Structure formats: C-alpha cells, structure tokens
Amino acid sequence: MRAIPYILTFSALVMLLITACDQPKDTQTGNEVALQEGVNALQTDGPVEPQASTARQIPGSNEASRVSSRSLLDIVESNSDLSTFNSLLQKAGVAESLSGTGPYTVLAPTEAAFLELPDSLRDNLDSPKHRELVQQLLNNHIIAGRLTTSDLQDGAILKTAAGHQLKVAKRNDKVQIGHAVIEKPDGMSSNGVLHTINKVLVPLKETAL
Structure with missing residues (x-):
C-alpha cells in the first residue's frame, strides 16, 4: 500500500511530460510573447525612417x-x-x-x-x-x-x-x-x-x- 503514493506521483510526472511534448514548438512565455508583439508592431506600423544625418551623408x-x-x-x-x-x-x-x-x-x-x-x-x-x-x-x-x-x-x-x-x-x-x-x-x-x-x-x- 505504501507504493501507491509513489506510483501516483510517478504517473503524474509522466502525464506532465506527455502534455509538455504535445505543446506546439512555438509556444512562448509571457515575456517572449510581449517581445514578439513589439517586433510585429514595428513591422506593421510602416517602415522606420532612417535618422536624418545618416540619410544625408549616404544618399544612396x-x-x-x-x-x-x-x-x-x-x-x-x-x-x-x-x-x-x-x-x-x-x-x-x-x-x-x-x-x-x-x-x-x-x-x-x-x-x-x-x-x-x-x-x-x-x-x-x-x-x-x-x-x-x-x-x-x-x-x-x-x-x-x-x-x-x-x-x-x-x-x-x-x-x-x-x-x-x-x-x-x-x-x-x-x-x-x-x-x-x-x-x-x-x-x-x-x-x-x-x-x-x-x-x-x-x-x-x-x-x-
């Protein structure tokens, strides 16, 4: 009877591992999601203009x-x-x-x-x-x-x-x-x-x- 708690604990760990493996590979933490949203904001809000000094020194x-x-x-x-x-x-x-x-x-x-x-x-x-x-x-x-x-x-x-x-x-x-x-x-x-x-x-x- 003493082995039952250990068996239940082991079973719980196995289930956690299986659940983790079933998650999509691109699952991100809260910080990673916030960072990615910041990057997307730069991309969707239009091109970022170069600083004036750079644009003038190197017109192209x-x-x-x-x-x-x-x-x-x-x-x-x-x-x-x-x-x-x-x-x-x-x-x-x-x-x-x-x-x-x-x-x-x-x-x-x-x-x-x-x-x-x-x-x-x-x-x-x-x-x-x-x-x-x-x-x-x-x-x-x-x-x-x-x-x-x-x-x-x-x-x-x-x-x-x-x-x-x-x-x-x-x-x-x-x-x-x-x-x-x-x-x-x-x-x-x-x-x-x-x-x-x-x-x-x-x-x-x-x-x-």
Whole structure:
C-alpha cells in the first residue's frame, strides 16, 4: 500500500511530460510573447525612417558616398567657379574652420557673384588691413549645422557664424537665402553641406570696406 503514493506521483510526472511534448514548438512565455508583439508592431506600423544625418551623408549612390568623404574645404578647392571664395578663405584664416568636424552649411558665392560687387569693395578684399572685416564677410556665408534644401523652410530665419540673420524664401524649385539664390544645392561632404549661390552676402557694416 505504501507504493501507491509513489506510483501516483510517478504517473503524474509522466502525464506532465506527455502534455509538455504535445505543446506546439512555438509556444512562448509571457515575456517572449510581449517581445514578439513589439517586433510585429514595428513591422506593421510602416517602415522606420532612417535618422536624418545618416540619410544625408549616404544618399544612396556611389558618387554621393565618394563626395561625402571629402571635407567642405576639399569641395571648395576643387571647384574652379569658387576660386575667389577659396582664396579669401585661405588669406583670412577661415579655411581651417571648414576642415573641422562641423557640421556646417556653407553658402559659396560663384566667381560671377564676386564680379557683381562694387569695385571699391572688391578691390579691398585682399587688403591685409581689412582682414577682420573680410572674416566677418566670409563667416556670413557659414551656418552651424547640416541644412539641405529640404531642411530649409520658407520663412525660416538662419543665423550665420558672423551673427547676422538670413531669411529663407522658397518659390517652386528656387531657394533664396537673403538676397542670394542657390544655384547648385546640396554638395554633401564629411563635415557638412555646400550650396553654391549667385550673390555675395555682404553684411551692412562690411559695405564700408
């Protein structure tokens, strides 16, 4: 009679094992179910957008990836239509900033843009005695952060490294910053983005050069 409890206990263990073996293989614990539901939520709520910085640095083409490995200064130096801008950056000591980590947004005036300046102003840009004012002029073309044309919203106010404000205006396919229109947008680099513009953004106090 003493063996009966042991037999019953053994029988109960066997039944538990059989029941466990009959369960579907994908049976999950409460924690596993919650985790899986979280994964399903990501999959069913639509695609997860990449972070903006990643999307901009690697737009999806081999050419874009190659360009993005170069600094802003590299891009300026390699563009013959920005030779005056590059020369002033070097002489005024602002070029080093464009080799830094950043990121920066650079509004680079073309050769034609500099030719439109008054002779009195253009002739004095290379003068050593105006170095600090030229630095202010150049810094008025540099904005902290990486701002592509898709980031620039109509009516937005941008503060330049010189401390001045520039208003953004977007009309159809044209983007205007201050009184300058972007001619070649979104030149991606490792430390920012460069937009080629058709005017020199001269702060009021620099007009006295």
